[in-house]
Amino acid sequence: MIKRGSPAPPRRRGSVAVETGIVLPLFLLMVLGTFEYSRFIMLRNLADNAVREGARAAVVHTYDYTTSQIQSEVTSKLAGQDGQVSNLSIQVFKADPTTGANLDAWTNARFGDWIMVQITGNYTPAVPRLLYMGNTIPVSARAMMRCEAN
Numbered sequence: 322m323i324k325r326g327s328p329a330p331p332r333r334r335g336s337v338a339v340e341t342g343i344v345l346p347l348f349l350l351m352v353l354g355t356f357e358y359s360r361f362i363m364l365r366n367l368a369d370n371a372v373r374e375g376a377r378a379a380v381v382h383t384y385d386y387t388t389s390q391i392q393s394e395v396t397s398k399l400a401g402q403d404g405q406v407s408n409l410s411i412q413v414f415k416a417d418p419t420t421g422a423n424l425d426a427w428t429n430a431r432f433g434d435w436i437m438v439q440i441t442g443n444y445t446p447a448v449p450r451l452l453y454m455g456n457t458i459p460v461s462a463r464a465m466m467r468c469e470a471n
Contacts, residue, residue, distance in 0.1 A: 357446050361458065364402055368440050368462035371398035375438035376464040379413055379427055383436070383468055388413050388427070395438060406442035406460060413438050416465055430468040437465040 375395035378386065392411045396403055403409055415425040416437035427436045443457035 353448055357448060357454070360405070360447070361444060364405055364444060364460065365462070367399050367402050368460060369464075371395045372438045372440055372462045372464040374398045375411070375413065376436060376466045379436045379438060380430075380466045380468050383428060383430055391427075391438065395440065405444060406440075407445055407457065409440070409442040411438070411440055415468075418465065421463065421465065432468060434468045435465050436468050437463060439463045 372395060375391050375398070378394045379391050382390075391413045395411050412423075413427045414423040414437055415427050415430045416422065416435045417424055418435045421437060423437075430436050439461065440463075441459075441461045444460045445457055446454050
């Protein structure tokens with residue numbers, strides 16, 4: 322009697338394609354979600370740094386800078402990512418330290434007064450429909466510092 326080897330494995334034609342069709346969309350969704358969330362966090366970090374730098378410039382240069390110069394400073398600190406934010410608004414004003422309310426023009430601040438720089442806008446995700454996100458996400462950042470009245 323001749324002994325044969327183990328029987329040939331059953332053929333599974335197309336099983337790799339079916340498994341790929343199930344796993345690949347989930348994997349891409351996870352990768353794109355991570356990418357989009359990382360972009361949003363990067364933009365928030367840039368916005369926080371930009372308003373802080375804008376507030377610092379405003380409190381140091383109360384009498385020799387204009388509002389547009391402070392806004393340009395903030396925009397430059399956004400590192401070219403301001404295109405990701407629609408309806409971008411940069412406000413500079415003398416603020417109430419407890420409520421953050423706008424009290425007056427920031428150029429009228431005296432020594433010890435508070436100056437606030439505020440960014441508001443809407444972040445536009447790259448792939449909102451794929452990730453079931455809204456078309457825009459509101460973004461805002463604020464920084465308030467005491468005037469040094471140079």
